[in-house]
Amino acid sequence: MYASWDGAPVRSRTRNHPLAFGILPSMSASGNPQEPESVHRIERPDPALMTYYTLVCLLTGPLFPIVIIPNYFRYHTMRYRFDEDGISMRWGILFRRQIYLTYTRIQDIHLTSNLIERWLGLARIQVQTASGSSSAEMTIEGIKEYEFVRDFLYSKMRGHAPGPEIQTVDSAQSADVLAEVAATLREVTTELRALRHDLDARKDRGV
Numbered sequence: 001m002y003a004s005w006d007g008a009p010v011r012s013r014t015r016n017h018p019l020a021f022g023i024l025p026s027m028s029a030s031g032n033p034q035e036p037e038s039v040h041r042i043e044r045p046d047p048a049l050m051t052y053y054t055l056v057c058l059l060t061g062p063l064f065p066i067v068i069i070p071n072y073f074r075y076h077t078m079r080y081r082f083d084e085d086g087i088s089m090r091w092g093i094l095f096r097r098q099i100y101l102t103y104t105r106i107q108d109i110h111l112t113s114n115l116i117e118r119w120l121g122l123a124r125i126q127v128q129t130a131s132g133s134s135s136a137e138m139t140i141e142g143i144k145e146y147e148f149v150r151d152f153l154y155s156k157m158r159g160h161a162p163g164p165e166i167q168t169v170d171s172a173q174s175a176d177v178l179a180e181v182a183a184t185l186r187e188v189t190t191e192l193r194a195l196r197h198d199l200d201a202r203k204d205r206g207v
Contacts, residue, residue, distance in 0.1 A: 038148075039082050039148070039149055039152045040082050040083070042080055042082060042143065042145075042149070043079055043080055043081065044078065044079060044080070044142075045075065045078050045080075045142020045143065046122070046142050046143065046144050048120040048121060048122055048142070048144065049075055049078075049122065049141060049142030050072070050075045051120060052116055052117060052120055052122060052142075053068070053071035053072070053074075053075060054071075055116055056071075056116065073092070073093050074091050074092070075142070077090075077092055077096075078090075078091040078142065079091070080140065080143075082152075085102050085103065086100055086101050086102035086103055086105075087100070087101050087138065087140075088100045089138055089140065099137070099138050101127060101138055103153070103156040103157055103159070105129045105130065105137075106127055106128075106129060106153060106156075106157045107128050107129055107130050108127075108128045109125065109126070109127055109128070109150055109153055109154065109157075110125075110126040110128070110136070111123045111124070111125060111126075111146060111147070111150060112124050112126060121144050122141070122142065122143070122144060122146070123143075123146040124139050124140065124141045124146075125139070125140040125141075125146055125149055125150055126138075126139050127140065127153065
């Protein structure tokens with residue numbers, strides 16, 4: 001989903017996006033061909049993210065020297081890792097945080113950006129899971145190839161979706177099951193006959 005500067009949705013993409021079926025674009029935003037494996041080489045955010053942090057902190061006026069410090073360290077310590085099983089994101093110095101999501105947990109992916117982010121060519125990739133929380137489990141920011149990364153996650157999410165389980169039963173197991181069912185039915189029939197015979201005997205005795 002794209003959002004305007006005031007948070008109003010502009011364009012949305014759902015899980016039925018055609019790229020969720022494993023189709024990846026062959027061209028990047030700059031017009032150069034990209035392979036899915038190139039996502040694995042993304043480890044740090046683009047320098048434009050620090051520019052974005054600076055511009056946003058400038059809007060706080062006299063609080064700028066205070067609010068810029070955590071954003072400065074957030075940018076310089078932020079690391080991404082895309083492996084074969086999931087995504088890892090970590091940041092922080094004194095209080096380090098790390099989030100790891102497997103592709104099987106991903107339920108939906110949204111793109112959001114405000115006016116400043118669009119001017120810098122950035123967007124946030126919000127990854128949601130089935131945790132029940134309305135907020136994103138992970139927000140990937142500072143990536144200019146955000147559409148390519150979004151499409152890569154869609155393809156991985158589709159590729160790791162659990163398929164229907166097929167159970168096979170051989171002829172020997174089938175014969176055993178049928179024999180057990182037949183034996184159970186014979187026991188039930190015998191008990192019903194005995195019960196009916198007992199009821200008839202009581203009726204004859206006038207009980």
